[in-house]
Amino acid sequence: MRHQYKRRSFDEAVELAQHALRAVAKNNLTEDELREMVEHGTMTGGSFGDDWEAETGFKPDIRLFYELQLYRPSKERPYIEKYFARILVSRP
Numbered sequence: 853m854r855h856q857y858k859r860r861s862f863d864e865a866v867e868l869a870q871h872a873l874r875a876v877a878k879n880n881l882t883e884d885e886l887r888e889m890v891e892h893g894t895m896t897g898g899s900f901g902d903d904w905e906a907e908t909g910f911k912p913d914i915r916l917f918y919e920l921q922l923y924r925p926s927k928e929r930p931y932i933e934k935y936f937a938r939i940l941v942s943r944p
Contacts (some may be wrong), residue, residue, distance in 0.1 A: 857944055865941040869941055892924045892925070893936055894925050895921065897918055915943070916944065917942055921938050922935070
């Protein structure tokens with residue numbers, strides 16, 4: 853018998869990522885970075901970075917994870933002025 857599990861939507865993944873960020877941001881960012889993140893931060897899904905294996909010990913499968921990025925956008929190339937966080941969120 854095959855089980856069907858609900859897969860997490862992108863919006864649900866964003867909500868989980870935002871919750872996780874709130875929980876750890878104060879311990880990992882300065883007061884200035886927190887203020888900058890709140891005032892100018894943008895969260896989007898992005899292409900998977902090549903360095904996740906070094907960070908996590910495994911290479912995430914794009915069918916099983918979302919990569920979300922929180923950054924300060926720029927009007928000039930490369931269009932990202934500063935990264936605040938990158939987060940993997942499980943799809944299943």
